[in-house]
Amino acid sequence: MSTTSIDPYATNGTHPANRFLYRLNPLAKLGAPLPVMAVLAFTRDLLTPTLCIALAVAIILIGARLTRPVALLLFVGLPVVVGIMSFSFGLWTDPGKVDQSVLLFQIGDYRFFLGALLVGLATALRLASLLVLALIGGLTSTGPDVVRAMIQQLHVPYRIGYTALAAYRFVPRFGHELEVIRSAHRVRGMAEGRGPIAAVRRTAGYVVPLLAGAIRHAERVALAMDSRAFGAHRTRTERYRVPFRARDWIFMILFWLVSATIVWWSLTAGPGPVTRG
Structure with missing residues (x-):
């Protein structure tokens, strides 16, 4: 259980x-x-x-x-x-x-x-x-229990609730991917320089790979939801109440x-x- x-x-x-x-x-x-x-x-x-x-x-x-x-x-x-x-x-x-x-x-x-x-x-x-x-x-x-409670007690459509839950799961993943990108830039010597201008330049360099990773992750989540017939029925079986x-x-x-x-x-x-x- x-x-x-x-x-x-x-x-x-x-x-x-x-x-x-x-x-x-x-x-x-x-x-x-x-x-x-x-x-x-x-x-x-x-x-x-x-x-x-x-x-x-x-x-x-x-x-x-x-x-x-x-x-x-x-x-x-x-x-x-x-x-x-x-x-x-x-x-x-x-x-x-x-x-x-x-x-x-x-x-x-x-x-x-x-x-x-x-x-x-x-x-x-x-x-x-x-x-x-x-x-x-x-x-x-x-966060997951709040979403589940809203679906079960407030009758929020599970398509909306679990979409919000998937977005909630993106946040820690973005933090992990950002650390990976920073480490890769340091290894390749792309994180050199000090001061505000260098900080802005480094931050701008994180945007494109972070956005590409977010698109890849969103595509995998969408394919996984489609393969499980997510949204095909009015209700779904909850893992727990x-x-x-x-x-x-x-x-x-x-x-x-x-x-x-x-x-x-x-x-x-x-x-x-x-x-x-």
Whole structure:
């Protein structure tokens, strides 16, 4: 029996079966954050995105395998990026439209107030919350399982779904072929020179062989699909099922309830960054 990232009996190092997010349907993990992500596009306060980030991080810590790159992203990279974006967005904020009670610094005639920093922080937190919410499904779902779930649950035509899956498979193959082309150019002495002009010349030399390899690979895939009568019937037999179970509904409903509570509490707790209109 084949095992996948959502199979409860899959016990490999990449998708441990004792973490519940890997056992959920990919559509449940993608659909659960969508409502609150849409709401975040219209919020202007600090509390809503902050609580959404805390909720998403808690779910990832409990339900996913936290690798070192993911841990660095969540606990080091994310705060640094939020700080940089807050300051950058604050610089672009009109000083005449924010609270000017606290002056942080002044350069010439330009004054940077705390209100501008808070407005930039609100924007940065919204972007960070969207990223972390997307990681709930992105870290624990594979591209093939998402496509299979869309075909089986959303009834996307398998001709479209598996064409997208074939295109998805092209990406790592292009990376491998690019490394082969670079190695061949270095062996033949075609990668000499430094500086931006030499880099552009080398990159231009990769385009033609990479395009030729992509055409050859696409032709092989098309011939293989035709030889297997792909698209000749309305439905096809799946290698394995990606079921949508009761636990997927429970996860989505609980997530919706918690996120709705966060939004309601944030709206009633107080205003966002102070502006003048």
